[in-house]
Amino acid sequence: MKEVKIVSKRFDIEGINHIKKAIEHGAYSTIHKMFDKDPKTIVDEIDKSGLRGKGGGGAPTGAKWKLMLQDFKLPKVLVINCDENEPGTFKDRQIISKDPHLLIEGIILTSYAIGANDVYIYIRGEYHQWQNILQKACDEAYLQGYLGKNILGSKYRVDITICKGAGAYICGEKSALLESLEGKRGHPRLKPHQKEPEWYFGRPTLVNNVETIATVPFIVENGADAYKEYGTSKSPGSMLFAMSGHINNPGVYEAEFGTSMMEYIEYYGGGIKGGNLKGVIPGGASTPILNATEVAKAKLDYESIKELGSSLGTGGMIVMNDSVNMVEALKNLLEFYHHESCGQCTPCREGTAWVDEIVESMLRYSASYNSIEQLLQIGQTMNGKTICVFAPAVSGVIDGFVKKFRSEFEEYLRGVCNE
Ligand SMILES: Cc1cc2nc3c(=O)[nH]c(=O)nc-3n(C[C@H](O)[C@H](O)[C@H](O)COP(=O)(O)O)c2cc1C
Ligand code: SF4
Incomplete structure (x- = not known):
């Protein structure tokens, strides 16, 4: 198997969290050459690389960055999504614990490319250990002149503020994240009809995942073609x-x-x-x-x-x-979604509660004979009718478990119908 080390290239180096060690191993080398480049050439290179967002949606990064190049006459903002609440996902914290300066280097390059001076890293509230590592790395970068006013003697300023979430899964969704950053309840916003940036206190804002931004230094250093040497034509590069x-x-x-x-x-x-x-x-x-x-x-x-x-x-x-009981596994997930629905949309608020209750009753052998159909129908009602994709995702999860492991669900109903 071909091993790839684009984002993980320094993960195994002892003490790499310290800026001196990181610099010895090439960190921030792109920043020294950054001011020789026109910001737009960096945006074009990222676009050409085919880099896709690593936060879950896989959206083309270059297209999002280009939206930021319009003349807004307002300060632009960069927000880094490190909410990482999705069960089974723990890659962003790996970047922060194993090479925080790579992320900071990516942040400086991205800010310069889109013309932002203020950066907010929205980090999951429970990630205390990683918040501390990140803050320490930022403090070191300030001391070394990579952050703050007049970066490396230039007229360019970048300031990073680390903001802690309060434990809501939905705050990973970019618009809910921005609501939360603005000090409000983390409710996803209605989506615009046309492509436009996100908005933070009315300012044009780019939201990108930690890993997406940590990939930027490689592309700036080695060029889009080097990145495209890995992966497939539609999914170029690599992923953690x-x-x-x-x-x-x-x-x-x-x-x-x-x-x-x-x-x-x-x-x-x-x-x-x-x-x-x-x-x-x-x-x-x-x-x-x-x-x-x-x-x-x-x-x-x-x-x-x-x-x-x-x-x-x-x-x-x-x-x-094969020891896993798929009905129990689905119940585990549905309990999570039931708890985490933000409650704005009726199909999601009510639907997540109903499906959780139905699977609970199956496990207690007290479900009605048609509860499998009910589960699938409620899932359908949750699909395509809500403000964000949380509810459609739950619908897909239910469909997957029920359709692929139906006999396990039927076992809970056999002989115990009470209708
Ligand atoms: C319910 C929900 C939760 C999400 N959670 C996260 C998250 O924890 N981290 C993340 O980077 N993106 C998350 N996203 C995706 C973000 O909305 C957004 O697409 C992403 O941060 C954009 O960055 P990218 O283009 O670099 O992937 C979530 C989306 C949804 C619908
Ligand atoms: S789909 Fe669910 S999580 Fe998303 S906005 Fe509606 S209620 Fe909130």
Whole structure:
């Protein structure tokens, strides 16, 4: 298997969190050459690289950055999404703990490219350890002149403020995140009809995931073509894939897009633990589960996983062996969504409660004979009728479990119908 080290290139170096060590190993080298470049050339290079957002949606990064180049006559803002609340996803914290200066370097390049001076890193409230690492790294970067006024003697200023979330999953959704940053309840906003930037206190704002920004220094240093040497034509480059669950060697490992899922699991994960493979949730808990037959065909890129009816999402794989009770596994997820629905949309607020209750009643052998159909129908009602994609994602999760492991759901109903 071809090993790739674009974002993880310094992960194994002892003491790399300290700026001196990081600089010795090449950190901030792009910043010294940054002012020789026109900001627009950096945006064009990112666009040409085909870099796609690593926060779950896989949106083309260059297109988002280009929206920021308009003459807004208002200060622009960069927001880094480090909410990382999605179950099964733990790659952003890996970047922060193993190479925080790579993220800061990416932030400086991105700010310069889009013309922003103020950066907010929105970090998950529970990530105390990583908040401290990041703050220390930022303090060091200020002392070394990479952050603050007059970066490296230039007229350019970048200031980073670290803001802690309060533990709501929905605050990872970019518009809810901005509401939360503005001090309001974390409710997703209605989406505009046309492409436009996000807005933070009325200022044009770019929101990108930690890993997306940590990939920027490689592209600026080596060029778009170097990035495109990895991956597939539609999913160029690499990603930090995370593996948890029934795996011998769980963790986060970088791989190029297009890598076979099974090969990845065998090579980095050391194979399935304690039984045979039953299924894999491929991209964080909100993506539909793949059964073992599908996993055998799956490749780690956006298009291949979509063809299998799921989504690459954040690349956080939850691996399950044949000891897993799929009704219990779905209940576990539905409890989470029930708790985390922000409550703005009726189909989501009520729907997440109903589906949770139905699966709970199945597990107690007290569900009605048609509860499988009810589950699927409520899922349909949650799809395409809400402000954000939280509810449609829950609908996809239900569909995946019920349609692929239907017999397990039927077992709970057999002989115990009470209608
Ligand atoms: C319910 C929900 C939760 C999300 N959580 C996160 C998150 O924790 N981190 C993240 O980077 N993106 C998350 N996203 C995606 C963001 O809305 C947004 O697309 C992303 O931060 C953009 O950055 P990118 O283009 O670099 O991926 C979430 C989206 C939804 C709908
Ligand atoms: S779909 Fe759910 S989480 Fe998203 S805005 Fe509506 S109620 Fe909130």
